[in-house]
Amino acid sequence: MSDLMDFKCPCCGGAIEFNSSSQNMKCPFCDSEFDIETIKSMESAENTQENIDWSTDFNEWSNEEAGGMSVYSCESCGGEVISDSTTSATQCPYCGSNIVMKGQFSGDLRPDYIIPFKIDKNAAKEALKGHLKGKRFLPKTFKDENHIDKIEGAYVPFWLFNCKADADVKYKAEDIRTWSDSDYEYTEVTTYLVNRAGSVNFERIPVDGATKMPDDLMESIEPYKFDDAVDFQTAYLAGYVSERYDVDADQSIERANVRVKESVEETFKNTVTGHDRVYVSSSVVNLEDSSVNYALYPVWLLHTTWQGQKYTFAMNGQTGKFVGDLPLDKSAYFRWFSIIGVILSTIICAGITLLH
Template sequence: MSEIKEYKCPACGGAMEFDSKSQKMKCPYCDTEISVDEYESLIAKADQVVAADAASDVETEQKKSENYTAHDWNQDEIDNMVVYICQSCGGEITADKNTGATTCPFCGNRVVLKGQFEGALKPDYVIPFKLDKKAAKEAYYKHLTGKAFIPSVFRQENHIDEIVGLYVPFWVFNIESEADISYDAEKIRVWKSGDTEYTEHKYYKIRRGGTIYFEHVPEDGSVKMDDALMESLEPYDFKDAVPFKSAYLAGYVADRYDVDQDECMKRAKKRIRRSTEDSFRETVNGYYALSTQSSTVNIRDSKTSYAMYPVWLLNTTWKGQKYTFAMNGQSGKIVGDLPADEGAFWKYVGTRGILISVILYIIMMVVMFL
C-alpha cells in the first residue's frame, strides 16, 4: 500500500482544508486557522514520529500484499492503479497513478498522496484558490441567466453540488521570440476631376523585425484536460503564484502532470508564433490591403516552470453528450457550452402560436361586429 499525507487539525483532530478567503489552513469543525508555512512545519515534525513507527510495520504490510489477489482487474488497470489506506478510518482509497490529492470515499477525509509531488515531480509554484465553491456556484448560475431553453438538469441543486475544485498541472514558459516578417501592401486613392473619376493604386513592400519576450505562457500538462478549454480560462495572474507546498492542495483534488515538458513546449511555440505574427501585423496601419509575404519566427531562449493552477470543474452528460464547465479559481472567469432542450423550445413556440392565434381571432370578431 502507498502512503498518504493527511491534514489534521492540531486542536480537534478534524480534517483541515486550505481556505481560499483567508489563504490559511482552516478547520471546518473548530475554526482553527494557521498559516501554510506554520502548518507544514507541524506536520514535518509529526511525519518524523510516524516514520519511526511505520518502519516496524513494513514487514507486515509486505506479507499482506503477497496474499493479495486481484480478480476483477486486467493488468493494464492494475498498472495504472494505486491503493492507499486512509489513516482516519482504515478504508482503501483507490486512485490512478497520476492522482495527487483526493478524498476518502468512506469518511470524507481530505488527503494528499505522498510521492506524487516530491523530487522531480514537485511543482515549482502553485496559484492558490482565490474563490470558493460558493463563488463557483454563483458564477455557474449567472452563466445560465437569460438562457431560456436549457434542460432542467443543468439547474438542479444536486447537479451544482458536483462542482469540484481541481488543481491542474501546467508547464509555464518564459520565451523570447525573434521575428522577421515581410508584407505586401496597397493604398488606393480615388478622386474626380470634372466628369472623370481617377483611381490611383500604390504598392509597397513592408518589413518588420525585432524580438518579443513572453512571460508565463501556460500549457496544461494533463491528458484529462481539454487544451482548448484550459486556454479559454486564461489569463492567470502569476503574481499570485507562491512556492509549492502540498498543504495548498488540502480540500481539493489534484493530479500530477502526465504530458511532458517537451510536448507542451510544442504547443506553446505554436501560440507564441501566432501571437508574434499578430503583434507585428498590428504595427502596420493605413493600408487598403495587407498580406503577409514571408514570416520567420524563431524561439531563441526559454525558461520552464512547473505549476499548479486552480480550476472549478463540472462535468455533465445529457442525451449521450458530455458537457464540461470550468471556472478559473483565481479570476472567476467561467467557460462552457450549453445545450438547448428542443422539446422545451417547440413547446414554447406552440404555446406562443396558440396565444397569437387566439388574439387574432378575438380581433377579427371585434372587427366583424363593429
C-alpha cells in the same frame, strides 16, 4: 516515509483544508485556523503504525489492468484509496480526510510554483447561473432541468515557458475601393507587402500538462496573475483535487512554439494600420534564452447533465473568468434569423422603390 499525507486539525481532529478567503488552513468543524508555515512543520512528522499481515488468496490484477493504477492507505481510517497513476491529491472516500499522495511530488515531479485558490465553490455555482443569463438561443428548459452532477476545485499542472523571440514577419495588406455606375459595380484592390522585424520577450507562457483537461478549455480561462504565485507547498492542496502532469515539458514544446508564433504575428500585425485587410504572408521566429518551470494553477470544474448529454464548465479559481459551451435551441435560432431576413428584405425593397 508514508506515501500519503492527510491534514488533521490539532484541536478537534477533523479534516482541515485550505481556505481561499483567509489564505490559511481552516477546520470546518471547530473553525480553527492555522497558517501555512504551521502546517508545513507538521508535514515533516511521520506517523508510525503497527504492521499487521493478513493471509490472503485473491486473484491479482493483470499487468495491463494495474499499469495505470496506484493504491494508497489512508492514515486516518486505514481505507484503501485507489486512483489512476496521475492523481496526486484527493479525499478518502471512507472518512473524508483530505490527503496528499506525496509520492507523486518527489524528484522532478515537484512543482516550482502554485497559485492558491482565491474563489470558493459558492462563487463557482453563482458564476454558472450568471453564465446562463441573457443567452437568447439557450433552450428554456436547460436552466430548469440542467443540474450539477459534480463540482470540484482542481489544481491543473502547467508548464510555464520563458523565452526571447526574434521574428521577421511579412504581411499582405490590402486597400479596397468600390464604386458603381448604371450598369456595373466595380472593386479595386491595391496590395502592399509590409515587413516587420524585432524581438519580443515572453514570460511564463502556460501550456496545460494534463491530457484530462481540454487545452482549449484551459486556455479560454486565461490569463492568470502570476503575482499571486508562491513556492509550492503541499498544504495548499488540502481540500482540492490535484493531477500530476502526464504530458511532459518536451511534449509541450510544440504547443508553446505555436503560442509564441501566433502572439508575435498578432503583436506585429497591430502595427500595420491604415489598411482594410491584413494577412500574414510569411514569418520566421527564432527563440533564445528559453527556460521552463512547472506550476499548479487553480480551476473550478462543473459537470452537468441535460437530456442525457454531459456539459463541462470551467472557472479560473484566481480571477473568476467562466467559460463553457451551451446547447442551441435550433427553432429559436432559425426563427430569429427568419425575422431578421424579413426585416432586411423589407428595407431593401423600400430602398429600391425610393430609388425608382
